[in-house]
Amino acid sequence: MKDFGRREHNIDFSKQRENKKRNRLSKFILFLLVLIGIGFFIILVVNFSGYHSTRIVTTTYGTIRDRIETEGLLIRNEKITFAPQEGELQLYVPEGERVRSGTRIASVVGTEEKELYNYNSGLLSYQVDGLEMTLREESRANLTYDQFVNLRGKVNQVSSEERVNAGRPIFKIIDNFKFYLAVLLPQDEVMNYEEGSSVEVLFSELGERYFTGEIDQILFDQPDNIMLIKFNSLISDLIELRKAEVEIIREVHSGIVVPISALIEQEDTVGVMVSSYTNRYFKEVEVVGQVGDQVVIKGVGPGVEIILTN
Secondary structure (H helix, E strand, O other): OOOOOOOOOOOOHHHHHHHHHHHHHHHHHHHHHHHHHHHHHHHHHHHHOOOOOOEEEEOEEEEEEEEEEEEEEEEEEEEEEEOOOOEEEEEOOOOOOEEOOOOEEEEEEOOOEEEEEOOOOEEEEOEEOOOOOOOOHHHHHHOOHHHHHHOOOOOEEOOOOOEEOOOOEEEEEEEEEEEEEEEEEOHHHHHHOOOOOEEEEEEHHHOOOEEEEEEEEEEOOOOOEEEEEEEOOOOHHHOOOOEEEEEEEEEEEEEEEEEHHHEEEEOOEEEEEEEOOOOEEEEEOEEEEEEOOEEEEEOOOOOOEEEEOO
């Protein structure tokens, strides 16, 4: 007879074994995923901490400049003409024009009309700042640091149909064949400059325009020295400047620019370590110039991967 009080249990052992295998596989996959995640995390930490076992730069063309930023003071040969009488002023030549000697520049109409001519050729300016007699070529070597920083001019400019008093400055003629620029030269830069050498000057007011000059003299003083730079031409854009922010550029090097840490020495030969697809190899180069921690080299072209030593 069937015992209805007992319940029969049919146990499927094959399914149990299969479930155990699946559980073990799932745990193994989870373990692998955890390991991969930890690996990625370590890589991220290493990258963000700034550590790189090998640093590589790709070569490119560029320009490096050895330069200083300083203040400049323009010294020019300037001849001023004054109003001979009181009266109404008439101007006949535009500002900045290059004029020959004997040109009628202006006239003052008072009890009579008196015409004003220039007696020197050069660039014409109606802006007189009162420093024309102080900043002269023949007295440039007497300039001191205190004078440089304390000299102050006040621009006096006239206009046509203006009424002027006798003795008022009307115009000046500036020698356009030569002028000097006095600049402050820090004590730690003196050894880098010598009289007779060429430099390039960038006037910040004129944008990216470079003027080539020659170091005329270095006047030693405290706390800064004064360097006098001679130029052989003056353009009309410079006649409005007396004091200016300038850059003095001693050397310019163009070519393949790399960090100095890319250079290595092997058997008294300077070179770089090139990284290619298959290996690394030493390549001899010539150092063209150095400014700070950058150098221009010859011997490799652009697009080459170079290993940095530190």
